[in-house]
Amino acid sequence: MAYRITLLPGDGIGPEVTDAAVAVLEATGLRFAWERFEEVGAAALQRYDTPLPEPVLDSIRKNRVALKGPVTTPVGKGFKSVNVQLRQKLDLYANVRPCKSLPGIETPFKNVNLVIFRENTEGLYAGIENYDERLEIADSIARISRKGSQRIIRFCFEYARRHGFRKVTLVHKANILKLTSGMFLNIGREIAQEYPEITFNDRIIDNMCMQLVVRPQDYECIVTTNLFGDILSDLAAGLVGGLGIVPGANIGDACAVFEAVHGSAPDIAGQNRANPTALIRSAVMMLRHLGEHAAADAVRDALYETFREGRYLTADLGGSATTSQFTEVVADRVRQRVSG
Structure with a gap:
């Protein structure tokens, strides 16, 4: 076949x-x-x-x-x-x-082994944009849905369970974006209760960027929304070459x-x-x-x-x-x- x-x-x-x-x-x-x-x-x-x-x-x-x-x-x-x-x-x-770190590639960090899970279909990449020509103002709407949040977060936990990872970190900006990031974070906390064998924590996006360039070995599975995931995944790639x-x-x-x-x-x-x-x-x-x-x-x-x-x-x-x-x-x- x-x-x-x-x-x-x-x-x-x-x-x-x-x-x-x-x-x-x-x-x-x-x-x-x-x-x-x-x-x-x-x-x-x-x-x-x-x-x-x-x-x-x-x-x-x-x-x-x-x-x-x-x-x-x-x-x-x-x-x-x-x-x-x-x-x-x-x-x-x-x-x-x-x-994941590759043999023979010199980088500032050793033994990095993390996976970024980025929601791929909504958020700021949903394509909901408007431009007011009179005022010369452009708007872009970050659409976050319960369904979209649930399935990417659950996907991350299932992947972690299947591949033997013990930590999931949810990345957000709920301190400022209280409705969109706030809902994403709350759904993550709900779903985490279904996976008691996996340690769950959360990080604000700016802090997460700092954490990854200071101690990336502390992280395993990272789940986040579309724009944040786009940024973090390139940052994480830089850690390994x-x-x-x-x-x-x-x-x-x-x-x-x-x-x-x-x-x-x-x-x-x-x-x-x-x-x-x-x-x-x-x-x-x-x-x-x-x-x-x-x-x-x-x-x-x-x-x-x-x-x-x-x-x-x-x-x-x-x-x-x-x-x-x-x-x-x-x-x-x-x-x-x-x-x-």
């Missing part, structure tokens, strides 16, 4: 890191049937008059799983983020961002999209210099989502060995290997593990 997966290479370095992830996945010996869509974002806009064509959404709904490279989002103008549209149209309410090495997943009840969370880096596109680690690690998350834990372990261990050895790292990690050289080394090590 082959797994049917929707493949969205994206733009910039997206096709290069996507091809790398596909090569490593196929080295596991599992069979994949890829439904590849080259045109999303600006390329799709020119042809379909939308950055996210309906056939792409239909494919993800049908296959229930997608692997996605980075897609450029215009800043301050142009079309709405493809990432945001995917999350809202497919109701991918849980953004999951593991941030940057966006180029951390994975990401957007998960809903019906389907899931696994993606690299870094940008499209158009300045190095097509030069065989991109680091595919983030998307390869996202592919590991995808394998676990599919229940293929032995294959996921093989890819993880091959990647860790490559980092630990340090001979075939890309330039952003202090090495001189090309994208294809790094990929070949990791894929060969995956094959060795699954065959031996």
Whole structure:
């Protein structure tokens, strides 16, 4: 049986890191049937008059799983983020961002192992904005619902229980945003009572930022609203080496999209210099989502060995290997593990 997966290479370095992830996945010996869509974002806009064509959404709904490279989002103008549209149209309410120290990567902190759970469909990213031309005032409404809060908080607790984590920290701004953040915090306290084996606490967002750059080892699972989660997940990535090495997943009840969370880096596109680690690690998350834990372990261990050895790292990690050289080394090590 082959797994049917929707493949969205994206733009910039997206096709290069996507091809790398596909090569490593196929080295596991599992069979994949890829439904590849080259045109999303600006390329799709020119042809379909939308950055996210309906056939792409239909494919993800049908296959229930997608692997996605980075897609450029215009800043301050142009079309709405493809990432945001995917999350809202497919109701991918849980953004999951593991941030774990990798061997061979020098960072100020050791043994960081935390996961950010970001509510993905509402908050300030709900897209409820207004502009009063007469007064020149722009408003953006942060929509927080009981349903949306309950399901992301419960998702976090269930993940913690399933993966053996013992702490959940809820991040908010309830001292100022008393209705929105206040409701989120109160719901967290209610749900925490259902998981007595897990220690629950809460932090105000500004304090949480300080805590993470002082003692990140004190935290395990962090759950928060959309904007705060967006900020904290990038901050946490910086603790372990940057966006180029951390994975990401957007998960809903019906389907899931696994993606690299870094940008499209158009300045190095097509030069065989991109680091595919983030998307390869996202592919590991995808394998676990599919229940293929032995294959996921093989890819993880091959990647860790490559980092630990340090001979075939890309330039952003202090090495001189090309994208294809790094990929070949990791894929060969995956094959060795699954065959031996």
